[in-house]
Amino acid sequence: MKNEILKLSLGVDISKETLAVCLCRLTARLAKEFEDPFEVSNNLPGFKKLVKWLLKNAxxxxxxxxxxxxxxxxxxxLVYHLYMEGFPVSVMQSGRVKRYAQSLDQRSKTDALDSRMLAMLGCERELALxxxxxxxxxxxxxxxxxxxxLLKEKQIERNRLHALEHSVYKSKRELKRYGQRLKLIExxxxxxxxxxxILVKNDPQMHQRIKHLESIPGISFKSAATVVGETLGFTGFTNAKQLTSYAGFDVVLKESGAYKGKTRISKKGNKHIRSALYMPAMSAIQWNPTLRKFYERVQPTKVKPMIALVAVERKLLVLMYSLWKNKIDYDPEHEQKKTARTEVLAAQDRSNLALTTS
Structure with missing residues (x-):
């Protein structure tokens, strides 16, 4: 009974060339026993070697x-190979792993220690597959x-072309090449x-769900498709808080004693989502009455208007998540209806309270 193994967990720390792996056994005494970490190459021969070693231990x-x-x-x-071999695999977001690592008394950081930490995490927690x-x-x-x-490259080439056009020393052939590169990018x-x-239209269900997102004033097909693609259809998210953290919209506040730090977003997330929502947020505060009121309410309380705009971006992302999950179009009167329902319920509570006290 003492040597009974309750759970086997393998932690894998991944780099471009190698995989550092460590196996952890959770015993019936709730003790953790670790195998010595080792490395294999991050390619197919390395994957096969790892699988062969794992099957010797289970x-x-x-x-x-x-x-x-x-x-x-x-x-x-690696994750595709292990999945096809039948292993249960969990792929953790870096933010969650970092918070778990901070809870451990581990001051050094190496690939071997990171693989050991991931193996320990697998033994201690029930993780999503x-x-x-x-x-x-x-x-x-x-x-x-x-x-x-390509959009980033386009802006870089435009800036270089603008600088060259205003330079004293410029070449017509050089200007021509910049123009050709910009045309190619376009x-x-x-x-x-x-x-x-075409890809979206060939899938009727996805096409309809993206149409739900496009019903939000300010959200174009390109913005909706980018957010859906980057989140893989919002898979792996059980609530809006996880989604905003993944996009880097989670709020960070640092305070210690008399020191009061500034509130800001972490930006430790998917920058492509934040970039895709910038222009829709600018459009929304002009053409979406609900979000315009939200922006006007938040903006005076912030030092920089950009902070309020980021709050609108976050609001848009959560709204898109809600419409995608519920498969419905945007309702511009949703907030008013919600407020009205709240007032009706409050009135009923007051009425019931009056009847019980009389």
């Missing part, structure tokens, strides 16, 4: 729970990322946006 893949941290794209090949995203959503995310990078942006539209 009778079946289902007996080993694997925990890793989301690291851009470098974890994707990873499953492959919808291929269409994965493709939509890839297109939206490509579009985002052409590719149009191609990508058409691909996004």
């Amino acid at each position: 009778s079946s893949p289902e007996d080993i729970f694997i925990v890793m941290e989301s690291t851009g794209i470098y974890h994707e090949a 990873w499953s492959p995203p919808d291929p269409i959503l994965r493709q939509l995310k890839g297109l939206s990322r490509e579009r985002s990078f 052409k590719q942006l149009i191609e990508i946006e058409k691909e996004m539209e």
Whole structure:
């Protein structure tokens, strides 16, 4: 009984070239026993070597729970391979992993220690299992990322062209090449946006749900498709708080004794979502009466108007999440109806209270 193993958890710390792994056993005495960490290459031969080693420590893949941290794209090949081999896998957001690590008495930071920490996390917590995203959503995310990078490149080339045009020393051939590069970027942006539209239209259900998001004043197809692609259809989020944290809209406040720090958003999240919502927020405070009132109420209390605009971006993201989950169009009178229902319920409570006290 003393040596009975309650749970096996493997922590994987991922880098571009290598995988640092550590196996943890949770015994019936609730003690944690660790194998010495080791490394394998972050490629198919390394994956096969890891799977072979894991099957020596368990009778079946289902007996080993694997925990890793989301690291851009470098974890994707591994997580797909392990999923196809039948291992239960959890991919943690970096913010949650960092908060767990801070709770431990661990001052050093190495790949081996990080893999040990992830293995411990898998033994202690019940984590959500990873499953492959919808291929269409994965493709939509890839297109939206490509579009985002091209928009950045377009702005860089414009700035360089503007600087060259105002320079004393300039070459007509150099100006021509800048113009050609900008035309190429514009052409590719149009191609990508058409691909996004075709991809969405070929899936009637997704097309209808994105239409729900477009019903919000200020939200265009490109903005809606970018947010849906970056969140993979809002999968993995059980509430709006998780979503805003993923996008980096979660509020951070630092105070200690007499020191009172400024309240700000963490920005430790998906920058593509924040970028995609900037222009819709600018449009919303002009054309959406509800969000305009919200902006006007928040703005005077802030030092910078930008803070109020970020609050509108956050509000838009939560609104999009709600419409997507409920499969409904935007109702501009929702707040008024909600207030009216609250007033009716309050009046009923006052009436019932009067009857019981009389």
